[in-house]
Amino acid sequence: MKSLFKLFFTPYIKVWFIYLLLHIGFFSVQALQPHLNDAFANALLSLRSMFLALGWLIFLVSTFSYNISWMINTHYSRAKLIVYYFLEQTVKIILVFFPYLVIVIAGGLKRKKSNIDFSVIVNNISDAEVNTSAVKNMFEFASEFAWKLPLLLVAFLLIFYTIPLIVSQSRTANTINGVAWGNRKEKIKRGFIVAISILIGFQTIEVMSKSEFISEFIFFIVFLMVSVYFIVNRFNLLRLKTHAVLLAVFFFMGMTYYSLMYMHQKSVIISTKSSPEVRLDYYLGLEILSPKVSEGLLEKFLVLIEDKDDLKKFLSINPNFNFNFLLDHIFNKNNKHTISHQWALLEHVNTRESFSEDKSKDLIGRIIQFNKNKKEIESLFYLNKFIKKYKISDTNYIDSIYQQKTKFTDFVALKYTRHHLPKEQQSKFLMKYKGYLKPSRVVSVFGKDKVPKEYMDYINRK
Amino acid sequence: MIKIQNISKRYFDNTVIDNVSLDLPEGQFITLLGPNGAGKSTLLRMMAGNELPDKGNVLYKGTSLGRFNFPHVNEIGFVHEKIEYISHCSVEKFVERLKCDQKFWDQKYFDYLVDKRKLDISKNYKTYSRGQKMQIALIINLAMRPKVLLLDEITSVVDVYGRKFFLDELRKFVDQKNTVIITTNIVNELEYYTDHLIIIKNSKVQLNLPVENVGVEFKKLRKLHDQRHPVFEDEKCVWAGVNSDHSVSYIIESSVAKKYNINDEFYDRRQSTLEDVFIYYFTKRDENEKSI
Numbered sequence: 001m002k003s004l005f006k007l008f009f010t011p012y013i014k015v016w017f018i019y020l021l022l023h024i025g026f027f028s029v030q031a032l033q034p035h036l037n038d039a040f041a042n043a044l045l046s047l048r049s050m051f052l053a054l055g056w057l058i059f060l061v062s063t064f065s066y067n068i069s070w071m072i073n074t075h076y077s078r079a080k081l082i083v084y085y086f087l088e089q090t091v092k093i094i095l096v097f098f099p100y101l102v103i104v105i106a107g108g109l110k111r112k113k114s115n116i117d118f119s120v121i122v123n124n125i126s127d128a129e130v131n132t133s134a135v136k137n138m139f140e141f142a143s144e145f146a147w148k149l150p151l152l153l154v155a156f157l158l159i160f161y162t163i164p165l166i167v168s169q170s171r172t173a174n175t176i177n178g179v180a181w182g183n184r185k186e187k188i189k190r191g192f193i194v195a196i197s198i199l200i201g202f203q204t205i206e207v208m209s210k211s212e213f214i215s216e217f218i219f220f221i222v223f224l225m226v227s228v229y230f231i232v233n234r235f236n237l238l239r240l241k242t243h244a245v246l247l248a249v250f251f252f253m254g255m256t257y258y259s260l261m262y263m264h265q266k267s268v269i270i271s272t273k274s275s276p277e278v279r280l281d282y283y284l285g286l287e288i289l290s291p292k293v294s295e296g297l298l299e300k301f302l303v304l305i306e307d308k309d310d311l312k313k314f315l316s317i318n319p320n321f322n323f324n325f326l327l328d329h330i331f332n333k334n335n336k337h338t339i340s341h342q343w344a345l346l347e348h349v350n351t352r353e354s355f356s357e358d359k360s361k362d363l364i365g366r367i368i369q370f371n372k373n374k375k376e377i378e379s380l381f382y383l384n385k386f387i388k389k390y391k392i393s394d395t396n397y398i399d400s401i402y403q404q405k406t407k408f409t410d411f412v413a414l415k416y417t418r419h420h421l422p423k424e425q426q427s428k429f430l431m432k433y434k435g436y437l438k439p440s441r442v443v444s445v446f447g448k449d450k451v452p453k454e455y456m457d458y459i460n461r462k
Numbered sequence: 463m464i465k466i467q468n469i470s471k472r473y474f475d476n477t478v479i480d481n482v483s484l485d486l487p488e489g490q491f492i493t494l495l496g497p498n499g500a501g502k503s504t505l506l507r508m509m510a511g512n513e514l515p516d517k518g519n520v521l522y523k524g525t526s527l528g529r530f531n532f533p534h535v536n537e538i539g540f541v542h543e544k545i546e547y548i549s550h551c552s553v554e555k556f557v558e559r560l561k562c563d564q565k566f567w568d569q570k571y572f573d574y575l576v577d578k579r580k581l582d583i584s585k586n587y588k589t590y591s592r593g594q595k596m597q598i599a600l601i602i603n604l605a606m607r608p609k610v611l612l613l614d615e616i617t618s619v620v621d622v623y624g625r626k627f628f629l630d631e632l633r634k635f636v637d638q639k640n641t642v643i644i645t646t647n648i649v650n651e652l653e654y655y656t657d658h659l660i661i662i663k664n665s666k667v668q669l670n671l672p673v674e675n676v677g678v679e680f681k682k683l684r685k686l687h688d689q690r691h692p693v694f695e696d697e698k699c700v701w702a703g704v705n706s707d708h709s710v711s712y713i714i715e716s717s718v719a720k721k722y723n724i725n726d727e728f729y730d731r732r733q734s735t736l737e738d739v740f741i742y743y744f745t746k747r748d749e750n751e752k753s754i
Contacts, residue, residue, distance in 0.1 A: 003560050003562045007556065067547065067548055070541075070542075070599075072510070072511050073527055073532050073538055074535070074538050074539055074540050074603075074608070075560070075564070075606075076535055076563070077531050077533075077535050078531075078532065080535075
């Protein structure tokens with residue numbers, strides 16, 4: 001065992017020191033960030049993020065595994081090699097994350113000593129609950145994904161167990177593979193397995209594309225499974241049928257470990273002294289919003305968000321926006337956002353709120369106010385949905401919309417007439433404004449078959 | 463010492479080793495012969511415990527080589543064609559680190575072998591040529607002072623002087639009551655050193671006998687161009703080369719030869735060699751006819 005550490009761990013430590021030095025450099029840059037040129041600091045910090053991925057590689061790429069074939073039984077028993085391997089891997093994982101552990105501990109100590117008000121982001125629980133609830137939250141989080149495990153397990157066993165088994169079981173297998181592929185039956189069987197694997201692979205990619213967590217999780221498992229498979233294959237420890245069981249065990253271990261890491265990531269502490277831009281980035285990255293964020297700051301965030309997807313994400317993590325607050329933001333004339341940005345907000349309101357008629361009138365009033373002087377009517381698709389959902393049967397109110405006599409108000413009034421008034425009322429309004437309303441506009445809103453008979457006769461006579 | 467009990471190994475549909483049983487004698491230089499892909503290397507890997515059989519068991523001193531806590535580590539050395547000591551340090555340092563867990567490490571012998579082969583061990587292993595790498599691997603395994611040394615196709619990459627040197631060292635190693643099991647394609651070089659011969663063909667052991675019995679089990683015949691005899695028409699009488707007097711040599715099993723009334727003039731006085739036996743097992747009948 002002593003020689004194993006000397007042979008394979010000592011060289012690793014040298015590489016790790018370089019890794020540590022680079023991290024110290026990166027953390028120094030982070031500390032100096034407010035005084036640095038943003039582009040430069042960001043470039044360096046992005047490099048550090050990439051470095052975290054490289055850190056994983058440092059512990060996965062091990063000269064030890066390459067040397068196993070000559071070590072089994074000739075120099076060491078299997079048991080010793082396995083014990084060494086697991087000790088080595090554990091220490092390496094700790095060493096890879098050491099710089100981050102230091103930062104977390106240092107951050108905790110700093111927080112204890114300082115009087116700065118911090119917002120703590122752990123699933124919306126308050127500051128005092130952080131320590132006691134972290135583990136509980138981790139398990140809740142893990143159970144949230146529990147149903148996906150069998151599916152993922154099958155996918156991974158096929159992709160990362162069956163295919164490597166077919167393609168590269170061992171060097172000897174490779175040479176003999178050529179003969180095996182000559183067998184037609186075998187060829188069909190393998191072709192079928194590969195086709196199914198590719199199909200499941202695509203399904204997995206589709207699932208990955210839908211969730212950031214799943215994709216991160218899958219990448220983590222890919223690393224884990226490939227490394228485990230590689231080691232097991234090298235060790236030649238078990239007969240082939242038992243590999244699957246071993247990999248399944250590692251899969252569940254990986255799941256728990258990743259959940260822990262994810263929860264750790266979610267426990268990041270965000271200082272209220274940070275700029276709104278930095279805090280917004282954190283909240284969007286973590287997909288959790290602190291309950292301590294003030295309305296003023298929310299307004300700032302809403303102004304800062306430019307990307308529509310970011311906006312949707314932001315709204316989804318804070319579903320309890322105050323209705324009037326949102327409407328004020330949407331229809332603020334100083335708001336420089338695009339119309340689609342505003343409609344995205346309205347759509348959010350649409351899905352969350354159920355309005356009284358008065359609220360609906362208020363909302364429509366604001367929409368009209370905002371759009372009436374615009375030459376082009378934008379986002380009619382969204383407007384249709386709103387008009388259909390928010391019922392207004394007050395004919396006086398609809399009449400007041402007709403009387404505003406703009407292209408946009410005509411459109412809104414006709415829509416309300418069409419969707420929320422009985423036939424005789426529809427006819428009454430159309431005949432009242434027959435000299436003003438363009439027949440083509442009426443037909444386009446009502447549809448040829450639905451235009452009231454009296455108005456249709458008027459058009460035909462004309 | 464090494465006992466192989468009904469082992470089988472398959473890679474998908476291909477049976478590489480099929481129900482093989484062997485009881486390998488101690489203190490012998492054992493040569494394992496077979497064509498490419500016959501399963502020699504797989505058998506050696508299983509003897510080293512590198513690979514586990516699908517069925518059966520390989521025992522060393524009564525203990526399975528697949529056991530997790532194999533008690534006889536350091537007693538088996540294994541050098542194979544693709545051996546790689548991947549390390550970030552010089553060979554000298556590598557050995558220094560490796561030897562602290564070696565029960566029988568012989569530093570003097572290591573230094574002697576390095577000195578004799580004039581190898582500069584201050585360089586990293588990856589900087590050496592293939593032949594030098596093989597020599598270093600051999601030296602390390604010899605200096606480990608194992609009881610059994612498994613050698614898989616090692617002679618093909620070492621130069622002729624190196625081969626002679628190491629084969630002599632291996633002979634000395636065997637004379638100290640140790641065992642060498644070697645596979646090779648350069649058969650004639652092992653003629654002088656081999657004590658025991660094993661031939662593998664079609665995933666099975668075809669021949670397993672002490673080398674002194676080869677002359678008893680196989681007879682060598684020779685015939686001149688104009689000579690005729692029915693024995694040469696027998697498909698078990700295999701062409702074994704052309705001699706300097708333009709006569710043609712044949713190899714045949716003694717039991718088959720007994721069936722024919724063969725005059726002394728057809729018997730070759732020279733004893734059958736390992737190469738002759740190798741040819742006997744691996745020459746196809748159609749090739750034999752062509753050669754004639």
